[in-house]
Structure formats: structure tokens, C-alpha cells
Amino acid sequence: xxxxxxxxxxxxxxxxxxxxxxxxxxxxxxxxxxxxxxxxxxxxxxxxxxxxxxxxxxxxxxxxxxxxxxxxxxxxxxxxxxxxxxxxxxxxxxxxxxxxxxxxxxxxxxxxxxxxxxxxxxxxxxxxxxxxxxxxxxxxxxxxxxxxxxxxxxxxxxxxxxxxxxxxxxxxxxxxxxxxxxxxxxxxxxxxxxxxxxxxxxxxxxxxxxxxxxxxxxxxxxxxxxxxxxxxxxxxxxxxx
Numbered sequence: 001x002x003x004x005x006x007x008x009x010x011x012x013x014x015x016x017x018x019x020x021x022x023x024x025x026x027x028x029x030x031x032x033x034x035x036x037x038x039x040x041x042x043x044x045x046x047x048x049x050x051x052x053x054x055x056x057x058x059x060x061x062x063x064x065x066x067x068x069x070x071x072x073x074x075x076x077x078x079x080x081x082x083x084x085x086x087x088x089x090x091x092x093x094x095x096x097x098x099x100x101x102x103x104x105x106x107x108x109x110x111x112x113x114x115x116x117x118x119x120x121x122x123x124x125x126x127x128x129x130x131x132x133x134x135x136x137x138x139x140x141x142x143x144x145x146x147x148x149x150x151x152x153x154x155x156x157x158x159x160x161x162x163x164x165x166x167x168x169x170x171x172x173x174x175x176x177x178x179x180x181x182x183x184x185x186x187x188x189x190x191x192x193x194x195x196x197x198x199x200x201x202x203x204x205x206x207x208x209x210x211x212x213x214x215x216x217x218x219x220x221x222x223x224x225x226x227x228x229x230x231x232x233x234x235x236x237x238x239x240x241x
Contacts, residue, residue: 024157025143025226027056033150034058036077038068038094039112040086044135048081051139065089069097072104078150079108081133081142084120092127099128108149112137140196144227148194154227176219177212181240187220188240191233199224199232 035057037045042063049059060075062068066089068082080098082091091111098104111124114135121132131145146152178184183206190198203220206213223232 025055025154026157027155029153032058034075034077036060036071036080038062038082040064048137065091065094068094081110081112084111084113095127095129140225144196176215178216178239179206179213184236184239188236191229194229196224
């Protein structure tokens with residue numbers, strides 16, 4: 001027993017997602033959001049500040065956990081990004097004290113550390129942090145977390161959509177070869193989990209696996225750079241069955 005279904009081609013999904021991915025984030029919709037960066041090294045604070053201020057975030061800085069507590073009470077940030085190891089007061093103790101306050105028990109707190117030990121991530125979560133981001137901080141991962149926790153809608157740079165769409169449609173129809181389903185499983189899992197770095201690693205693996213997958217992999221990478229993990233998951237799912 002079988003039956004036939006007339007389903008639309010995946011081209012439109014890929015085209016629309018790719019058009020969005022090729023644009024640059026300029027800002028976000030809604031009110032201005034405050035981000036408090038707590039780190040004893042000015043260069044670490046500067047890296048994050050340089051990522052966020054140009055796209056409309058108000059950035060406040062603190063050099064240790066004690067100063068972070070004071071700045072938090074003074075400025076009422078929407079998000080706190082904190083280092084773990086700092087003098088005077090570390091990020092774990094600062095987070096615990098914030099969580100004991102009614103004012104900050106729902107504030108988004110993201111721990112950041114260069115440590116490769118999974119124990120640091122676990123300790124930060126146990127202290128009350130919402131999430132963890134490794135150093136050096138990557139803009140795509142940081143913006144991904146901010147988008148998710150603050151439920152942001154990005155405002156993208158306007159581009160010549162007609163030119164872009166004409167070119168991309170040609171590439172998709174004439175050049176893109178999709179890997180077999182068994183090679184897409186890890187990519188799909190990474191996309192479903194929202195792990196941007198893992199998505200990019202899988203896409204690069206596919207490029208190395210066979211040069212004919214390069215066009216497909218590049219599209220995935222560009223979608224990942226625009227934090228379109230949901231679009232990637234939908235796209236890949238079409239080729240898993």
C-alpha cells in the first residue's frame with residue numbers, strides 16, 4: 001500500500017533563509033537593553049562591549065564581583081555577563097548574592113570563562129547562572145544567547161534583494177549537492193540544540209568530506225552566522241527522510 005503526495009520544493013525555504021542570513025545585524029526591535037559586563041580584565045570587557053554597543057545595547061562595566069553588585073543595583077541591567085575568577089569577589093559569589101535578592105532572582109546571568117573544565121560550567125549553573133559562554137567570546141554565540149533570553153528580533157541591513165535572490169537561486173539549483181542523510185544527522189542535532197559553533201564545525205566537515213558538498217556547506221555556515229539555527233534544522237530535516 002502506498003500513496004503519492006505533491007509537496008513543494010525546498011528551494012523557497014532555502015532562498016528565504018539565505019536572504020536573511022546574508023544580512024548584517026544593525027540593531028534590534030523594542031526598547032534599549034542594558035548589559036552589565038563584570039570582568040577584572042579591561043580587554044575582556046572591551047571585546048564584549050565592542051560587539052554590543054554598535055547594535056544598540058547600553059553597556060555598563062565592572063571590574064570585580066563587588067563592583068558588579070553595586071553596578072547592578074544602580075543600573076538594573078537586563079543581562080549580566082560575568083567572569084568567574086576575579087579579585088575581591090568572584091563571579092560565583094556575586095551570582096549567589098544576586099539570586100538571593102528579589103530584585104535580581106529573574107535577571108539573566110551568563111557566566112564566561114576561558115577554562116576548559118566542564119566543572120566550571122556546572123558550578124556557574126549551580127550558583128544561579130542561566131548559561132555559560134566560553135572565552136574568547138564569539139559574537140555569533142553571544143548574540144544567539146541574547147536573542148534567546150531577551151526574545152529579540154534583529155534588524156538587518158537592507159540589501160539588494162533582487163540581485164541576491166537571482167544569484168542565490170542559480171547557485172541553489174545548479175551547484176548545490178546535498179550530502180546523504182547519514183552525514184547530516186550530527187548537523188541536524190546541532191541545529192536543533194542551537195549550538196552555532198557545532199553547526200559550523202559540521203558544515204566544515206562536510207566541505208572536507210567531499211568538494212561537491214561545498215556549496216551546501218557554505219549556505220549552512222552563512223545561516224549559522226545569522227543565528228538561523230531553526231531554519232537550518234528545517235532545511236536539513238527535508239533531506240533526512
